[in-house]
Amino acid sequence: MGICGTSGNWPNETGAREEIAAHESQTSRPLGIGHRVVYTDMMGISSLGTVSELRPDGRITIRFDSSRWGSADVTSVSVLANSLHVLPLTAHRPTSYLTRVGLETLDERRTLQWVDIGRRSLSRLEAMPLENSRWCKAYRRVWSPSKERYLFHPCSEPLRKGLPVLPEGALTMPPEGGPEDDLQKVPQEFSQFGSFLTSWTGEFARLVFEHCHRRYSESIPCGLLLHMARQSRELFLAEKTVHRICTPQDGKLVIFGDTHGHLKDLVHVWLREGLPDDRTHYLFNGDICDRGDAADRGGMEAVQIWACVLSHKLAFPEAVHMNRGNHEDHHYSLHYGAKGFYGELDHRYAADEAKALKLAFKDLCDSLPLMTVVDEAIVVVHGGLPRFRQGSPNAASLQEIEKIQRPLQVQTHTENRQDQIVTDLLWSDPQEEKGIGPSSRGKSLVNYGPDVAAEFLVAHKLSLLVRSHEVASGCEWWHPFKSAAGSDTVVPLSSQQQGCTVTIFSASDYCGHYDTNLGGTIVLKGSAQSFHIVSHKASDAAATLKSPETTEKVNGSVGEILSVIVQNKGQLLAEFRAADVHPQPSAGSGCLLSTEEFAACCSRVVPELPWQEICSDYAPQLLLHGGSICYLRLLSKYRLAFRSKETEASMRIAMANHLFGSLLRAEGCIRQLQERMEDLTSEEFLMFLADSGCCIPPKQVQMLYRSLALTSSKSMFENFVGALSVTFRQNKASEASRTLDALCRDLLRADPEKPLSSLLLEFFEKGDVDRSGFVKAEEVTSLLRVQPSLQVAPDKELQSLIEYMDVSGTGNISYAALVKGLYIVCRPAVRAGQLSPETLLDDWLEATCSILVFQYGMGTLSGLFQQALAPGETRCSPKVFKHILQALPEIPYGPALSHQQMESLVVSLPLDEDGLFDYQEYLASFEIVDVERTY
Structure with a gap:
């Protein structure tokens, strides 16, 4: 959803689009009291309210037009003008958690935008205000190969059939595709990618990464790259200029420095740390573009790096972040010519394709955030700090930087204050001397000293400045605490921090001078306090790129390997059973696979890991005995559970009442099925229960791995009728x-x-x-x-x-x-090895925890808690927790929590005497346990 203010006194703009530029200055006027505020969503455009108060801190108060948006006690909401915010729970329906809303002035095309971050869907609504304060709908003109003509699609809606004729008075956006300009079409040989263009998934991102890794000399199709650049641009634009993120509590955040077309370093780090997902996040600190590696190690591969990053941004929007660097610049790319990113596009693509890609990436780069604050402790920026230092009358604060509007229309190296701030963020370097000094890069550029860095960190209650922009052997520390005036008030994150500033540079052997510098990344596990710097050699990265398979051993502990197995139990069981020609779940010698068969099955489900090596390195944990693995015992041995036994027992009781109650209600249907069916597989019976109104949704049936693996016969009904x-x-x-x-x-x-x-x-x-x-x-x-x-x-x-x-x-x-x-x-099962309600309950309980932890992720939940609670507050009420669960995003490619599962999670919360619980402790209470272990 996007909301936008207007005074309602627009001149007549129903004519040609050329008149739009004449009124560009009006769109930047600040909102005044009495101005209308409208909201947009998939249903169209309508009024939200009016501006009733302007505050000195830049916030405005919007009074709602009707009780539709508020309640009897809430009639208005306060938001920060020209920034993005999520409306509080009290001011919006619970489903507003799914939507990023904000107050923006219109850009040069009178564009209103909304991004539904919960469902990971994206749309762009472009409209113009008319003279009578009403709004007209704009249409996209898209070439239809089947119709051999253009069709008109409302900009706020996904592509469907389209209209053959444009409605009277409507506006059209520039045409997409055409009989001689079909740039967005994906070639037939890449048809496996084309099916994902309307639904970006982790599988799509994995396919892109595999292509870039194993066939890096082959270009990504122009049409596919155009789709990714144009749609990811909207995601980056929806983020703030100063983007604030958190390290996943149960995962990690990896910070990249400059890559400059060095694909080998990206592949090496991703295979070492894991591909981006809900638990593994990445922050790229600019300079993806220009220059390149040695020719025998890939050469100029910025296109492939962009493809990997953008595909994962579309699949996991909250897991991939990026700051703009000084090389993400249209004019700079033109300046570099054949050695730059535009030269790479010219080399890889036809002239018309390269032209379209240059425009798409210009729009994308102009929309990237400029800074990122991690865990409210680390500030990450490509170059450095503004020349307007803290403590001076004209100090530049994070709040001022946050107000810089994007897409950027900034000319670097000018005397305009905003332009100078942007230039410094992208170009400035640290220096040993105190104060602001001249830069060797150019007379209009500056360097900053240790006192400037310390002042900035203290003023914004931060502990570390992470920047890139300069070649370093992995990393280089600047501004030791003793040299920074006032640095005694900078609180270090840990004993590893050697100063106020650190340079991180990820392109090993920069520009092909073999092993002249290491590549480095910063890895945060769980929080900013756990940061550590990991370096790698160019020769190791080059070997990783050239190998068609992963060449490194898995760095993770056995817990991380078991986490992968627990997360994918349903899919793994299906592969194991298909490979097992004589499954005998009830027999001790049954359900066995050789290590080769086991590794092949796991590779089809989780291809990123070297399973043959894992079978060798973790044989005891995988129950390897006599060259075989008992896969059913392995899946049953490790499970996701609550650390608190009281919480798990309470949840088990709540879920038992839901599940057993639904089985009581379905008992008549089960009796009828028993009378007419002789033999029935466990899966068929479970699907029957789901279709008959049992509280287990059909999408969760494949997660019930124990129930699916048990023997099936007519006697199975004995456990469900009268039990x-x-x-x-x-x-x-x-x-x-x-x-x-x-x-x-x-x-x-x-x-x-x-x-x-x-x-x-x-x-x-x-x-x-x-x-x-x-x-x-x-x-x-x-x-x-x-x-x-x-x-x-x-x-x-x-x-x-x-x-x-x-x-x-x-x-x-x-x-x-x-x-x-x-x-x-x-009552217990009539016979051992039979499907029973108790076994079904055990599976459903574990499936609930698995969906919460693995499907949604602790990072998503933690972010929703932070949005719903006051800053710094960790205690939450069950009512707010229920709203948060209801606001969790829909998962089109996986199971989601049912109403009964949400109710069970809420009623089983460990509450204190005030009826509240600590959400951080609750999220940290999930763990993988060994049920066979004796304590």
Whole structure:
């Protein structure tokens, strides 16, 4: 969603597009009190509210037009003008977590933009205001090869059939494609990429990386590169000029310095640290472009680096970040000619293709952020600090830099203040002398000393400045603390920090002078305090690039290897079973694969890892014995669980009530299936349950690996028919359980949607006329007699049930506490090795944790918590946690949490005396455990 302000007094702009430039100055006017604010989404454009207050700190207050956006207590919202923000939970529906919203002035094309970061979908809405303050819709003109003519598509909607004729008065954007300009078409030999152009996924990004690694001399098709450049540009533009990110708590962040077309260094680091995903994030600190490596090690490969980075940015928007460098510049690329990025494009592509790519990358580079703040502790910028030092009357702060509008229209080396700030960020270098000094790079450029760096860090409560821009052997420390005035107030991140500033440079053997410098990256694991610098030699990186397979051993611990296995259990089991010609799950000697078969199966699921080497290095953990691996035992041995046994037990009870309740409701359907089916596989039975309304969604069936692997026959139904009974945990078991079962089945049949606990609560509330929380025994008797199964039941049975529910023995039943103790129990499996509700519950519990940790990722959850809570606050209420779970993004290519799983996560939270929980401790409580280990 994007929101934009306008005064409603625009001149008539319904004519030709040439008139747009005449009003460009009007779009930069600050918003005033009374100006309208509109919002845009997939449904179109409508009014949000009006500006009611302008604050000195640059924030504005928007008063909502209607209660649609606010509530009885919330009628307005405060946002920072000309920046991007997420509206608070109290001011927006919970689903607003899925959307990045912001207040922007219109650019030269009167463009309103929205980016739905939750669903990873992207759209660009381009519109113009009319004289009467209404808005007209703009259309994209796209060439249709099948129709052999242009079709018109609304800019706010994905491509579908399109309109043959443009609506009257509508605007059109520049044409895309054409009969002689079909640049975005993907060639037939790259058809495997074309299927991803409307849905960017991790599989697409992996294919791009494999192509660039193994066939780096072959260019990425122009059409594919155009798609990636144009769509990733919108993602970068949606981020702030000073981009703030966090290191994944359960993963790592890797910071790259200059690569300058050295593909070998990117491939080497990615294979060492892992490809970008929800747990492995990367920050590129500029200078992807220009120059290059030695010819025998790839040469100029900036195109391939861009393809790898952009494909993963589209697949994992929150895992790939980039700052602009001084070489991400249109004029600089022109200056370098054949030795620069534009020269590389001219060499690889036809003239018309190269021209289109140059324009696309110019737009992309002009939209990149200028700085990134990591964990509110490290500031990362390509060159360095502005000449307007802290403590001076004209000091340049992070807040001022954050207000610099993008796409950049800055001319470097000018005397304009904003232009000078941008120039310094991209071009300045550190110096040993204090203060601001001249640069050897040019008379209009500057260097900055240790006191300037210390002042900037202290002023913004930061600990370290990370920059690139200069050749270093991996890294080079600048500005030791003793040389920086006031540096005693700079708090080092760890004992490894040797100064206020560090230069990181990732292109090993820069420009082909063999092993003259190491390549370096900074790796943060879990937080900024854990930073360490990792260096590599050019010869090692070159060997990695030339090898068609990964040449390094996996650096990760056994826990990281087991994490990969636990994360992909469902897919691995399917591969194992397909490769196992004689699976015997119930036999001790069954479910065996040779190491070669095991490695081949794992490689098809997780091709990034060297599984043959893993089988050799981690034989005990993989249960390798006699040259074979028992894959079913391996999958069952390691599982994802809560560190707190109380939390896991509470969640198991909550999920059991949901799952067993849905099985009680489906018992009639299961009986009918039993009568007409002789043999049924576990997978067919599980899909039947999912399709019959069981609370396990169909997409999660493949994650139930134990249930899928168990034997299947008609006797399997014995474990699901009549195996469940209802009880209350605080009461002792009695003969009344049979009557309670009959009551619960009646309630479940009457309402096919609500859970049993809600139905029981409503049942008692009918007899609680004064809403006291208690219901008398005689009232319960009347309610029981209405139920179909109990209408002719003996009075003795009903009296026995009432005595069972009356814990206090006073004749007044505290039904709220009673329902809270509801528990559905299940008898053990009739025969060992059979599918049972208990096994299904174990699988579903682990699937819930796996979706939360691996599908969404702790980084996504942590970011949502930070958006919902006040800065620095870590304690959260269950209500806010529920909103956050509801706001988790949809996963089109994988399973998502169901409503029942979300409810179970919320009710099982470990709350303190204030009814709150610490979300950081909660997210850190997930761990992979060995269930066979004895403690």
